[in-house]
Amino acid sequence: MAFSSTITRAAVAVALLAAASLAEAQPKPTLAFDYLYRRDDPAYEPHRAYTGLVLRDRHRPIDGAETALKESRVLGRAAGVAFELRQTEVPPEESAADAIRKAHHEAGASLFLLDLPLEDLKKAEADLAGEPDPLVLFNIRHGADELRGEACSALVFHTIPSEAMLTDALAQFLQARGWRDVLVLAGAEEADKALSAAFARSAAKFGLEIADERPFVLGNDPRNRDQNNVALMTGDARYDVVFLADTIGEFGRYVPFSTYRPRPVVGTEGLVPDAWHWTLERFGAPQLNQRFDRTAERAMTATDFAAWAAVRSAVEAVLRTRSTDVATLRAFMLSPDFGVDLYKGLVGSFRPWDHQLRQPIVLHTHNAVIAIPPLEGFLHRTNVLDTLGADAPETRCKLD
CATH class of the missing domain: 3.40.50.2300 (Response regulator)
Incomplete structure (x- = not known):
């Protein structure tokens, strides 16, 4: 009996090891993000005063996405999902919509971080409106109210705050x-x-x-x-x-x-x-700033934060739904059950009427955060974050 019991335990151990090896051998489902940009984008040209002073020196926000991906690796392993970040340069002769279609059909990307000029973005959302496959386009750069109003698109999710x-x-x-x-x-x-x-x-x-x-x-x-x-x-x-x-x-x-x-x-x-500032000292923000600095060796900006928030939102949806199906993720991000920690004191979520990420706004000087609206005393019947920007009764967006 003792000999038989030993054989049984050994067989079980071998079976478990074989199952583990088989699980490791099986490829994990992959969720791919694609960062879309144009090389000669005028927004990234240094703006100089007549004396030669550089008044504007902007950085590409892909560093924010990379920071979010690094944070998500452990969570991805626990969920059995691999996360990838790719980059697609849109050639001058090609439309953004064609670049998105190519990345989707040839590389399997369905989640896109759009770092494009405003007219490029507007044309892409119009050209892709009838696509049969589910896509999510994250606007990580433009605060233009028209993108959340008369020029809104069901494909676009805005993680950068609106001007309003x-x-x-x-x-x-x-x-x-x-x-x-x-x-x-x-x-x-x-x-x-x-x-x-x-x-x-x-x-x-x-x-x-x-x-x-x-x-x-x-x-x-x-x-x-x-x-x-x-x-x-x-x-x-x-x-x-x-x-x-x-x-x-x-x-x-x-x-x-x-x-x-x-x-x-x-x-x-x-x-x-603004959406973010490097001097924010509450709600875990210093830790996020430090993680970003280790990745980019510079201070985090609003567009960096928007790229970070886009990736974190999709990752949160994957963890909550246990799915990498883009249609499932999209539906969950628009549901009342979705929420993402933005390190600004209140949980972020997407407005179903215009796909804008609800979030507190940082009011700052050059080296200090003074306040983080919405402020106490400004009330809302359902979500205090909807005191900032276009509320449902005010929206000019027609997604139906």
């Missing part, structure tokens, strides 16, 4: 501080006009008054001094705060401390609303 979310966050802060009269200084760029228009809507939403909106021009021409001299531009109005819309930054860097009245500056200078 950013300006709503600022408006909440100004209302909470009692700074209700706002002087707006706006540039001539289309992005400047869109930002100032978004702030005007936020001001109306939260009970602020626009004292005046004044355009500025670059240069030292004395004939234009009423549009290029900050003290003159801000001298004959009564206001509590200045909102600045200067997405290039060449004029705006001179506005703080130069206004005729001693008033705070918010917007693209001074107190700035």
Whole structure:
């Protein structure tokens, strides 16, 4: 009997080892992310002032996706899923939609992180609208409200905050501080006009008054001094705060401390609303910043965070559904059961009406986080994060 028992135990051990070896030999299901970009994208060209100073030096946000993938490896092993990150450069002669189709059919990618110019993104979502296979396109770069409104797409999930979310966050802060009269200084760029228009809507939403909106021009021409001299531009109005819309930054860097009245500056200078900042010191954010720094050897930016959040959202959906089927993941990300920790104090989720990732907004100076709206006192019937950006009754997005 003892000999028989020993043989039985040995047989069981051999069977378990064989099963384990077979499991290891079987390939794991793979979830592939594809980072799509154009090499000569003007957004990444350094912007220099006439003196040669570099005012804008942007980095590709793929480092955020790589950080998220490194974090997810252990979780992937536990779930029996392999995660991959690929890169696809879109040639000048090819459309983004064709590049996506090729990556999907030839390499099996179905989750795409889009780091493309705005018009490229809009054309891609339109061209791919009738695709039979399920795809998820993550917008990790553009805050344009039109992408969540009249130009929205069922294929696109937005992990970068909308302009409305950013300006709503600022408006909440100004209302909470009692700074209700706002002087707006706006540039001539289309992005400047869109930002100032978004702030005007936020001001109306939260009970602020626009004292005046004044355009500025670059240069030292004395004939234009009423549009290029900050003290003159801000001298004959009564206001509590200045909102600045200067997405290039060449004029705006001179506005703080130069206004005729001693008033705070918010917007693209001074107190700035964003998805992320390297000085965020709560909710586990320092650990995320450290992990990113080890990957990229630089500070994390808003677009880095958006790329990170896109990957983390999909990984969370895989872990919760135990599936790598893109249609299943997409449906779960839009369900009330989905949630992702964004290291900003509140759990993020996707709005079903426009696919925008709900998230707190960081209000920061150059080296400190001042507040993280939504702020206390601004209530919502279902989700306080929906006080930022287009709520369901306000949306112009028609996904049906």
